[in-house]
Amino acid sequence: MPLTTPTGPRVPNELGRIPIVEWHQVVTVDGTYKVSRERFRAELRELHARGYVPVNLSELLDKTMDVPAGKSPVLLTFDDASPSQFRYLERNGRLVVDPTSAVGMLLDFVAAHPDWKAKGLFCLMPAAEAGHAFFGDKGIDGQQTAWRFKKVQFLVQQGFELCNHTLWHAKLSKYSDAVVQEQLARGAMAIDSAVPGYRVRGLALPYGLWPKNRALAIQGSWYDAKDKRTVRYQHDAVLEVSGGPARSPFDPAFNPTSLPRVPLQGGTSLSITLDQMDKPGAWARYVSDGNPKTVAKP
Numbered sequence: 001m002p003l004t005t006p007t008g009p010r011v012p013n014e015l016g017r018i019p020i021v022e023w024h025q026v027v028t029v030d031g032t033y034k035v036s037r038e039r040f041r042a043e044l045r046e047l048h049a050r051g052y053v054p055v056n057l058s059e060l061l062d063k064t065m066d067v068p069a070g071k072s073p074v075l076l077t078f079d080d081a082s083p084s085q086f087r088y089l090e091r092n093g094r095l096v097v098d099p100t101s102a103v104g105m106l107l108d109f110v111a112a113h114p115d116w117k118a119k120g121l122f123c124l125m126p127a128a129e130a131g132h133a134f135f136g137d138k139g140i141d142g143q144q145t146a147w148r149f150k151k152v153q154f155l156v157q158q159g160f161e162l163c164n165h166t167l168w169h170a171k172l173s174k175y176s177d178a179v180v181q182e183q184l185a186r187g188a189m190a191i192d193s194a195v196p197g198y199r200v201r202g203l204a205l206p207y208g209l210w211p212k213n214r215a216l217a218i219q220g221s222w223y224d225a226k227d228k229r230t231v232r233y234q235h236d237a238v239l240e241v242s243g244g245p246a247r248s249p250f251d252p253a254f255n256p257t258s259l260p261r262v263p264l265q266g267g268t269s270l271s272i273t274l275d276q277m278d279k280p281g282a283w284a285r286y287v288s289d290g291n292p293k294t295v296a297k298p
């Protein structure tokens, strides 16, 4: 693995950039919106070896990231809720996490590296096609519809966070305000059904496309005619699909409603982004001083 990280101690810089890395399907070979399992494991190893430590979106937004001195935060994000990310296997009448799904590989990695905790953001659709419905339904990839809520609950129990990725991955740019609000309200409502009272703080825009009325990505409401009630949603953060590493929440120009990400798929390279972050300049990495109460400036 190419490693260009300086071996000496890194100088604290809590105004530096934070990579929000983004995976979609984790399968057999790299492709559009796909990485191989070997590559996924290698990317986890590389982040760890270069001194990155996973944080959660809420810690980033609330400025409560607790990262050891000399280390850097990374936010791991997973879009589209496919079985390749989280698959169950039935073993002797019990459900176990498939160790070859992304969640299985990540949990194994965390278990083997005690300086990492199970943190990261899963951006979910509850009702998309082809198994992209809370990690699989209707027998697709061996996944049963009845397992969906259990998977979402399991992620929260482990320490991961959940994010809205619409009802069924609608291109928000081409729909009316009413449809946009239905997509986002029902996406949030489905998470609340799986984990009652869960506060959904992030929205990942499908394809990075904004609704015509951008304000509706942040908040809105939809009338649920079946239950005769108005469902409101409010997102503190909106995640784009690309744009490089994000600004530190301590940077005055930090904008949580437009967070760029580092997409990882065929044709992209994590190493190139991390190499650039190890150089001085606009993308220089966030390096913790180890004290969450102070902000170390370069």
Ligand SMILES: [Zn+2]
Pocket: 079, 080, 165, 169, 205, 206, 207
């Ligand atoms: Zn997506």
